[in-house]
Amino acid sequence: MKTLIATLLLLASAPLAAADLTVSAASSLTESFREIAGAYEKAHTGSKVDLNFAASGVLLQQIVRGAPVDVFASADEATMDKALQGGEVDAGTRQVFARNALWVIVPTRSTARLTGLPSLAKPAVKRIAVGNPDSVPVGSYARSALQAAGLWPAVQAKAITTQNVRQSLDYVSRGEVDAGFVYATDAQAMPDRVKRAFEVPVKGGITYPLAVVKASGKRDEALRFIAFVRSPQGVDILRRHGFSTP
The missing domain is CATH 3.40.190.10 (Periplasmic binding protein-like II)
Structure with missing residues (x-):
């Protein structure tokens, strides 16, 4: 875990070739991820983030059917578990980034x-x-x-x-x-x-995980985006939209 976090922090600041990144995120992340994507693009000149919002289960089915997605952000652990079991996402990149109620x-x-x-x-x-x-x-x-x-x-x-x-x-x-x-x-x-x-009351609480999609050809850029979501700037945006930190 410490090694992954160190890698994410390094990628957050490392220069990369500009690339379009497709992020599929749960509907409840609409406002926060739009703002995060804008801030990310501003911080990384030339980068463009394409956002796709829907119910987490629907997003997973899109990925299973071959939709070109680089980062998957779910509103629950159960859907991400299914993505892992199906080999759709990289287990080593899974990170919990927010809580809700x-x-x-x-x-x-x-x-x-x-x-x-x-x-x-x-x-x-x-x-x-x-x-x-x-x-x-x-x-x-x-x-x-x-x-x-x-x-x-x-x-x-x-x-x-x-x-x-x-x-x-x-x-x-x-x-x-x-x-x-x-x-x-x-x-x-x-x-x-x-x-x-x-x-x-929800037993165990509500946590949001995200991970890199295995089929992505932009792993480094995807990891850099995940690092940005978990950075102080990303956390601040999430908090302003009502999320709490894990």
């Missing part, structure tokens, strides 16, 4: 008093945005928490399944659902259109 949010104008998961079973709550638990990490986290509380069947009956966390956020912001499961960082992205109801 799970929240239930409601539209700004909502008068519903939701104080915990049992509140979602109330008759007044009719539609709840939940990411697809089989491909969207936020949905998987939500299902696990609800199952632990014995509330999954009740909430599942009201669930409006979404393809990524940003779709859940959009549904809540437009008042198309009564509540939705999103990350703390997503709630922060629309403070004028949604409000936080309560935080959902």
Whole structure:
């Protein structure tokens, strides 16, 4: 681990030939990674970062099918584990770079008093945005928490399944659902259109890993980008967007 960190720090400052880099990142990283990519390009003249955002499971499937990706950033460890098991990413480059929290949010104008998961079973709550638990990490986290509380069947009956966390956020912001499961960082992205109801405890917490895709032909540039994400400048950007450090 110490050797890898030393290598990342060296690559962060070492001059490299300019190259386009494709980064596939979880939807909840949209604002933060756009800013990080801009800062990276500014720090490394001639470099260009192409960003691709979607649910972590969807991104992994794209990589499996041959999409040209250099860096994969997931919103959960489980999806990255699958990427490792499938030989899609380089295990030696895997790094945890951020933490998040799970929240239930409601539209700004909502008068519903939701104080915990049992509140979602109330008759007044009719539609709840939940990411697809089989491909969207936020949905998987939500299902696990609800199952632990014995509330999954009740909430599942009201669930409006979404393809990524940003779709859940959009549904809540437009008042198309009564509540939705999103990350703390997503709630922060629309403070004028949604409000936080309560935080959902997640066993083990929510951590974000990233790694170099094995099929990438730009390993050094990919490692340099990872080093930048974990640098003080990258960490500062992530913090301003609501993430905490691992």
